[in-house]
Amino acid sequence: MNKKPSLHTSLSPALVHLYDVSNATVVIIDVLRATSTITTALYNGARCVIPVDSVSRCIELGKQIDGITAGERDGKIAEGLEYGNSPFEYPKEFIEGKTLVLTTTNGTRLLHMALEKGAKEIVTGSFPNLSAVCDHLIETKRDVILGCAAWKDRVNMEDTLFAGAVISTVRDHFEINCDSSHMSEAMYEKGRKDLFSFLKKNNASHYHRLMNFGLEKDIRYCLTADGANVLPIYSDGKLIVKS
Amino acid sequence: MNKKPSLHTSLSPALVHLYDVSNATVVIIDVLRATSTITTALYNGARCVIPVDSVSRCIELGKQIDGITAGERDGKIAEGLEYGNSPFEYPKEFIEGKTLVLTTTNGTRLLHMALEKGAKEIVTGSFPNLSAVCDHLIETKRDVILGCAAWKDRVNMEDTLFAGAVISTVRDHFEINCDSSHMSEAMYEKGRKDLFSFLKKNNASHYHRLMNFGLEKDIRYCLTADGANVLPIYSDGKLIVKS
Numbered sequence: 039m040n041k042k043p044s045l046h047t048s049l050s051p052a053l054v055h056l057y058d059v060s061n062a063t064v065v066i067i068d069v070l071r072a073t074s075t076i077t078t079a080l081y082n083g084a085r086c087v088i089p090v091d092s093v094s095r096c097i098e099l100g101k102q103i104d105g106i107t108a109g110e111r112d113g114k115i116a117e118g119l120e121y122g123n124s125p126f127e128y129p130k131e132f133i134e135g136k137t138l139v140l141t142t143t144n145g146t147r148l149l150h151m152a153l154e155k156g157a158k159e160i161v162t163g164s165f166p167n168l169s170a171v172c173d174h175l176i177e178t179k180r181d182v183i184l185g186c187a188a189w190k191d192r193v194n195m196e197d198t199l200f201a202g203a204v205i206s207t208v209r210d211h212f213e214i215n216c217d218s219s220h221m222s223e224a225m226y227e228k229g230r231k232d233l234f235s236f237l238k239k240n241n242a243s244h245y246h247r248l249m250n251f252g253l254e255k256d257i258r259y260c261l262t263a264d265g266a267n268v269l270p271i272y273s274d275g276k277l278i279v280k281s
Numbered sequence: 282m283n284k285k286p287s288l289h290t291s292l293s294p295a296l297v298h299l300y301d302v303s304n305a306t307v308v309i310i311d312v313l314r315a316t317s318t319i320t321t322a323l324y325n326g327a328r329c330v331i332p333v334d335s336v337s338r339c340i341e342l343g344k345q346i347d348g349i350t351a352g353e354r355d356g357k358i359a360e361g362l363e364y365g366n367s368p369f370e371y372p373k374e375f376i377e378g379k380t381l382v383l384t385t386t387n388g389t390r391l392l393h394m395a396l397e398k399g400a401k402e403i404v405t406g407s408f409p410n411l412s413a414v415c416d417h418l419i420e421t422k423r424d425v426i427l428g429c430a431a432w433k434d435r436v437n438m439e440d441t442l443f444a445g446a447v448i449s450t451v452r453d454h455f456e457i458n459c460d461s462s463h464m465s466e467a468m469y470e471k472g473r474k475d476l477f478s479f480l481k482k483n484n485a486s487h488y489h490r491l492m493n494f495g496l497e498k499d500i501r502y503c504l505t506a507d508g509a510n511v512l513p514i515y516s517d518g519k520l521i522v523k524s
Contacts, residue, residue: 049292049436051294052295052296052299053293053434053435053436056295056433056434056435075484137477155375189460190299191296191299192296192299192459192460192461193292193296193460193461193464194460195460195463195464198460198464205378214485215486216435216486217433217435217436217437217438217441217485217486218436220438220483220484220485221436221438221441221468221483223483224468224471224472224483225464225467225468228467228471229467238466240463240466240467241456241457241458241463242460242463243459243460273309
């Protein structure tokens with residue numbers, strides 16, 4: 039019998055060094071809202087999404103390649119950029135055929151960490167592409183690190199819930215000796231009936247932050263499975279749809 | 282109205298730098314089994330417990346002060362030491378009036394980290410002294426960091442559950458803007474009816490490790506509230522009972 043590949047969950051970028059990514063697929067998870075927006079833009083026909091770690095780099099690259107520049111700081115479109123972090127800003131009629139240069143803090147940093155540590159493959163995960171992620175992990179039969187982007191290294195609820203959602207689907211295909219994974223799954227099982235209410239009831243910090251910005255619609259979309267079900271995969275500095 | 286003190290949970294020593302311990306009480310949590318054994322030894326009349334970070338330091342100090350040396354590595358009493366990590370090794374008739382020099386890896390390291398970062402006060406927490414910890418935190422009205430010792434920096438289930446147990450008792454007395462805390466509490470609420478079964482059902486790594494060593498009795502004791510309900514407090518290099 040072949041040994042099953044392993045699956046681990048890193049609840050914060052500050053913990054990712056504990057796991058061996060060198061032969062693994064790393065799933066970057068930034069549910070509210072970076073990875074939800076990335077899969078949405080790609081689903082709606084964006085040519086690619088280029089994640090960058092600073093506003094200045096976003097502006098510079100946007101000019102160089104004539105791309106759409108996007109990113110927020112403290113809940114507002116960052117100065118010098120054109121668009122924000124909401125998946126609703128990227129419908130098909132706007133984004134199709136275009137390149138999105140997106141600056142995020144937590145997700146992009148984690149992606150670059152995984153890259154530097156020699157991850158075999160990097161994809162992005164969010165509820166809108168939950169099934170695409172799970173199908174890919176099961177098909178690939180490679181070790182998996184579910185990497186939560188968290189918030190300035192602090193563990194957050196929505197990324198943990200997404201890790202749990204993946205695990206509850208793929209668990210039989212992996213060897214899982216990882217309390218973080220089992221905890222994520224237990225948390226998801228507790229909240230799965232109504233993730234929005236679960237975040238509210240448990241006082242998730244991003245729930246409050248985004249509600250204060252009037253973004254209930256964004257939260258609900260970002261917690262709904264398979265609304266933009268493609269697999270963003272990182273290749274040569276950009277995220278494209280896995281064909 | 283006075284502002285409530287804050288409460289945060291650090292799920293791993295690798296995350297403790299994210300929190301300001303300088304005006305806080307840090308609760309060191311190493312449920313299986315270091316902090317359960319510490320409170321048990323003190324409850325049973327040990328004069329004090331001196332936590333040290335290596336076997337050689339344990340042996341050296343044991344000789345210098347004529348103390349009981351104890352500690353395990355890989356589930357066995359470490360070479361050169363006299364006793365192990367089990368709370369059942371320290372009944373009143375044995376430990377009363379004696380000094381226990383205990384070497385643990387995860388818990389001791391976290392304690393020294395908290396000390397170096399200038400923690401205002403350091404106590405140890407475990408289910409056997411759950412009420413003593415909660416009463417102290419409520420009375421003291423100081424900011425709190427619940428510090429899980431984890432396992433080689435990897436988050437573990439039983440320490441998280443204990444953090445959740447504390448939070449479920451003290452929550453009304455603190456301002457809690459911390460997803461790790463809310464997640465810990467949600468996890469505890471899910472498992473509280475039968476923590477032993479919860480660890481088993483969710484494949485907690487230490488559950489399996491200790492069961493393989495035949496230590497079910499230890500696990501059950503370490504998950505039971507208030508069996509040795511005193512408050513170990515760190516002062517001048519040793520843990521003593523708070524009077």
